[in-house]
Amino acid sequence: MPSTNFCQDEACPPYSLMDDYSEGAHPQILEALLRTNSTQQVSYGGDDYSNTARQLIREKINCTEDEAEIFFVPSGTSANLISIASCLRPYEAVITLETGHIACKEAGAIEATGHKLILVPPVDGKMTTTNLQKAxxxxxxxxxxxxxxxxxxxxxxxxxxxxxxxxxxxxxxxCKQLNLLLLVDGARIGTALCSKKNDMTLHDIFEYSDIFWIGGTKAGALMGEAIVVKKQLAEGFVFHLKQHGALLAKGRIMGVQFVELFRDDLFFTLAGHANAMAEKISANFEKLGHELAAETATNQVFVTLPMDLVQRLQDRFRFYIWEQLDDGRVMVRLVTSWATDEMQVDKFNAWVAQWTAASKEFAT
Amino acid sequence: MPSTNFCQDEACPPYSLMDDYSEGAHPQILEALLRTNSTQQVSYGGDDYSNTARQLIREKINCTEDEAEIFFVPSGTSANLISIASCLRPYEAVITLETGHIACKEAGAIEATGHKLILVPPVDGKMTTTNLQKAxxxxxxxxxxxxxxxxxxxxxxxxxxxxxxxxxxxxxxxCKQLNLLLLVDGARIGTALCSKKNDMTLHDIFEYSDIFWIGGTKAGALMGEAIVVKKQLAEGFVFHLKQHGALLAKGRIMGVQFVELFRDDLFFTLAGHANAMAEKISANFEKLGHELAAETATNQVFVTLPMDLVQRLQDRFRFYIWEQLDDGRVMVRLVTSWATDEMQVDKFNAWVAQWTAASKEFAT
Amino acid sequence: MPSTNFCQDEACPPYSLMDDYSEGAHPQILEALLRTNSTQQVSYGGDDYSNTARQLIREKINCTEDEAEIFFVPSGTSANLISIASCLRPYEAVITLETGHIACKEAGAIEATGHKLILVPPVDGKMTTTNLQKAxxxxxxxxxxxxxxxxxxxxxxxxxxxxxxxxxxxxxxxCKQLNLLLLVDGARIGTALCSKKNDMTLHDIFEYSDIFWIGGTKAGALMGEAIVVKKQLAEGFVFHLKQHGALLAKGRIMGVQFVELFRDDLFFTLAGHANAMAEKISANFEKLGHELAAETATNQVFVTLPMDLVQRLQDRFRFYIWEQLDDGRVMVRLVTSWATDEMQVDKFNAWVAQWTAASKEFAT
Amino acid sequence: MPSTNFCQDEACPPYSLMDDYSEGAHPQILEALLRTNSTQQVSYGGDDYSNTARQLIREKINCTEDEAEIFFVPSGTSANLISIASCLRPYEAVITLETGHIACKEAGAIEATGHKLILVPPVDGKMTTTNLQKAxxxxxxxxxxxxxxxxxxxxxxxxxxxxxxxxxxxxxxxCKQLNLLLLVDGARIGTALCSKKNDMTLHDIFEYSDIFWIGGTKAGALMGEAIVVKKQLAEGFVFHLKQHGALLAKGRIMGVQFVELFRDDLFFTLAGHANAMAEKISANFEKLGHELAAETATNQVFVTLPMDLVQRLQDRFRFYIWEQLDDGRVMVRLVTSWATDEMQVDKFNAWVAQWTAASKEFAT
Known part of the structure; x- marks a missing residue:
């Protein structure tokens, strides 16, 4: 194996492709927080900014006040646990993929509200009607x-x-036929709707679900998710927010951020950037003959790489090793975001190319 | 009654003395968020800013890492429900004042975690050893x-x-004698420690309690409370944060804010301002012969006023009417904060003085 | 003070007037369990006996299958917690007397299902519309x-x-006006309906409440309470029974017992006996000039007695000392039941009379 | 196919082999309830019978009062949910087989106490160390x-x-190595310990577990399970019983029953009968060439049968059809118990033999 040292600048810390929440907020959002900072506002979500944000989101969804209410919460786990707890009776259960965020990344938050999870195996990461029927x-x-x-x-x-x-x-x-409600976790709904594979609008998501939420945290906000609840399920929802500690006194800080995300198309622009960066990384891998573990549709790249390449990359980049394969290779996950620096992506791609070329040369 | 119109500037909206969370954050805090925005950080509270904030708070408390762990959550209700749920077994109950925030302002958040509240009547707004014994x-x-x-x-x-x-x-x-843990809700602990009535330090609070928390939301932060947990109760605490949706992906935003509050004495400076503004309002009332419903020790003024004065004040100021008295007077609550504008306080006091003088003149 | 030893038979253990569940079941009930023991029955409450019991209870209530469903559970705490958990959303609270069984005798069972209790002071042991309004x-x-x-x-x-x-x-x-459901705990509904103070029927209880339950445990059964749920609240109720461990595999044992209680009027006959025994004790106290702490309406006697008399009685009878009074006297509670032996009541009364006479003689 | 009508007595209802709780209690147990019925006893489990039962069980386990406490509850679901809720903190999860009773037959009772279940596939119906490690x-x-x-x-x-x-x-x-507690559900522990495959004693179960319970309901009692809790986990356990409605006022009724089950070896005698009846059914199937779906170790027989035979049997016997196989055959479950009538077993076996013979004859 070639032992060229790819790294030119030892001093710089490795660049993170670990997740989509390693940075703060998009500057436009911070500026809005500064600009609106000193006005006095009604607390607990009744402020002007939250109301404007609700109106802007309804416009993007293309629905009326009579059709949906919108609530802001500080985290994705809050959004999921409150949405679920708000519409189930104590003996009712949730059907989810085994890989669902609520099933394996939320420390039992749903069960802590008393509800059972019924686990279903994914197909291509997704729920299918066949598997739902079977469950x-x-x-x-x-x-x-x-x-x-x-x-x-x-x-x-x-x-x-x-x-x-x-x-x-x-x-x-x-779901309608089986008397099931449908909740869509939209922690990354921006990247989904901006995917080249997507053929849906926000209105479609709204129409097909009973509750869905729009993730702000992974989309350029400091924090905050907007839960869109169909009118008939919205009664008493605010009590749930309060009871679970998700009704912030200064609700304005989520309102202000969502105004920025949705008054123009910043939300979609940022998601588009994240996807483009992932696409660039993914295309480079494919071009160089590395095997994608899944087609890259949004801002996550799953790729199978030789251990040596991974170790070299780790000198300059941080990312998750997702799985150790039996053949010695590893599957890694690379996540891009609204904040991903294209120069770093280019550098990453160059390294991969350089290593791959050297490796081939060495092999011949 | 005199009908002079006190208001010179009809266009300006009434100034709020409703609560201590009507504004955003202290500018120094927002600037810090801007300054630190683009550095990549570890998520979920493991970031450099949160770690620095923990160290700064420990220094102010004068305790070591071996004595206490510190966790950040987005709201006071989160702080209370997580603190309580983390250290009780299912059949254990909480003793609280009837007027306690958890008893009447958190929508049953503690009971929602399964725990009973035992209610005790307050004396001067406080728990007494006599009443605790009796309970x-x-x-x-x-x-x-x-x-x-x-x-x-x-x-x-x-x-x-x-x-x-x-x-x-x-x-x-x-509590030690009765085998009770002691939790101190510090939503307004800044104003308490800056009160002229106070003879304690943060270290005292730490020493006498098992868990206490330091409120950021009412002390100049956008949001965030710092929970200080004695080491022996801290194991597994992070799971509780996660399970209740209080472990923010970008934990840095609370870290950055608490660094600003505690790297110098901003936290105390701001609390001192809030108290001073309340003192000014309070002293004016006393001087003019209006009856305080409680001695003003921190940033809340409870005063009994004639209805006519209240109505005049309401043209220019927003505040809570706390209670209707049988003699036709009303008890109002006025809350000041780190953000309270001294000019508005002066204007408020002038109005009160003017009305009172006119009223006396009219009476004679 | 006279020191005559009243007790003739030192060997016999003291007779209990502690509660109404110190004995097993009425013999007719045990015989029915024996008689029906070997027939095979459908499990989990679908057995013939449970169905017959339901029908008999409906006849006594004078309601149809379309109006109410009936469920059997093993304990009063089960009945209360399941009834409440079944019809509340997570943020909804229960209004109860401070002295309510759920408030102070069920170890936080209601809060353990997530619901807050709002406490109201009793008037003559009861809820009043005035206090309900105020709450x-x-x-x-x-x-x-x-x-x-x-x-x-x-x-x-x-x-x-x-x-x-x-x-x-x-x-x-x-309640209807305030949009409140009404739950009547009928642990002692038999004695209530057989009280000389009563002017209601089971049908009235049914009509005025949304859920009520008929206590078997204190009315001559080994165990078991029958919950009567208005049809519109009954959907899914069985899930709640199962989830809380109250759906017995051999549901028949509750069915058989309630058949015996309700196929004739055993339920009321037994309650009548309990009341008569309490009345006898109560009347004797009054005749002898001892002060009742409350009028005796059912099977509990609350009476204020000199400590000396209490101590003498305690040689031969077991009962609760309810409260120590400041004047040295004590308030005691005496409970009778379907099983109370009239000979023991006569002996009790004789003792009280003998002591009182001796005491008066001594005093003169 | 032969169409002989095997049934001689059309009037008799089909005999149930559905489960092991279709009958009441063993007569000796009912007689004991009668015999002890009128003695007055302390309530809520403090009665003499419960104390004697605890002592007898400890003798069978061969442990002292210092090593274990014993609690009686009315149902298996109660036993499981209380045992689990009593020893877990809110964020702690339970590992169970996918087929575990708590996972699929208790309506989410464990999750209703707030705890997540982690599901593991069974091997021969059992948990293995390999699968536990992996989970x-x-x-x-x-x-x-x-x-x-x-x-x-x-x-x-x-x-x-x-x-x-x-x-x-x-x-x-x-478990010790992984810091896991071990709970053994003993709903059918009698039949397990009486299995020809068994090489353990009650003491072994006690030694290897932290909590286990001994099922009374399926072993000849009207109801009742005895939970054996290692001393260090027993503190406060009674509160859990009370809070979940499982602390019966007349706790004596479980005490009396467990005294009968354990004062001689009635518990084991009855389990032995259940196993013998299953063995007889199972052996007959094997002799006649029908395929067992699992080896018969206790009181459940899983056998794969032609649909025609199943339908004939259903005229006279009730049992569960467990699974429809693709080849048209069905897998049925037959459950015997302490109450299973050997004459009915013989009749069942004769029918199977007769049908099988006729079927073979017809085939040739």
């Missing part, structure tokens, strides 16, 4: 089994794939 | 009564009074 | 206070008093 | 995953298999 059939032993009542999915999925309109409308129709 | 005696019918296990108090109290060192040390000693 | 007014600070949604009362009350038809219908009407 | 490895992403803290297994397992001493001691050792 329903296997959970019908009344009254010994908790009653399935809500389907939870994420778009983009945990592995970065996206639902097509046909897939989501089919799931939605099946 | 313990009345809750000993094993196993039919939930077991009292934690005393919850707030400093400053809900009515703005503060505990003396003697009072807190006595409560603390009694 | 509602004090719990309306949206969304910071949990939303009151259910009124819990007991008939007979914790102190043995009973609601009149007028009182219950007024409470019921007020 | 641990997959649930270590601190603090985003709930912390695994308790292993739940059942002996006999849900499919009637039993753990060997080696298997249980290995699991126990691994």
């Amino acid at each position: 329903m059939q296997q959970n019908q032993f009344f009254p010994h089994m908790a009653k399935p009542r809500l389907l939870y999915i994420s778009n983009a999925s945990e592995t970065g794939t996206v639902y097509t309109k046909r897939e989501l409308s089919n799931l939605s129709a099946l | 313990m005696q009345q809750n000993q019918f094993f196993p039919h009564m939930a077991k009292p296990r934690l005393l919850y108090i707030s400093n400053a109290s809900e009515t703005g009074t503060v505990y003396t060192k003697r009072e807190l040390s006595n409560l603390s000693a009694l | 509602m007014q004090q719990n309306q600070f949206f969304p910071h206070m949990a939303k009151p949604r259910l009124l819990y009362i007991s008939n007979a009350s914790e102190t043995g008093t009973v609601y009149t038809k007028r009182e219950l219908s007024n409470l019921s009407a007020l | 641990m490895q997959q649930n270590q992403f601190f603090p985003h995953m709930a912390k695994p803290r308790l292993l739940y297994i059942s002996n006999a397992s849900e499919t009637g298999t039993v753990y060997t001493k080696r298997e249980l001691s290995n699991l126990s050792a691994l």
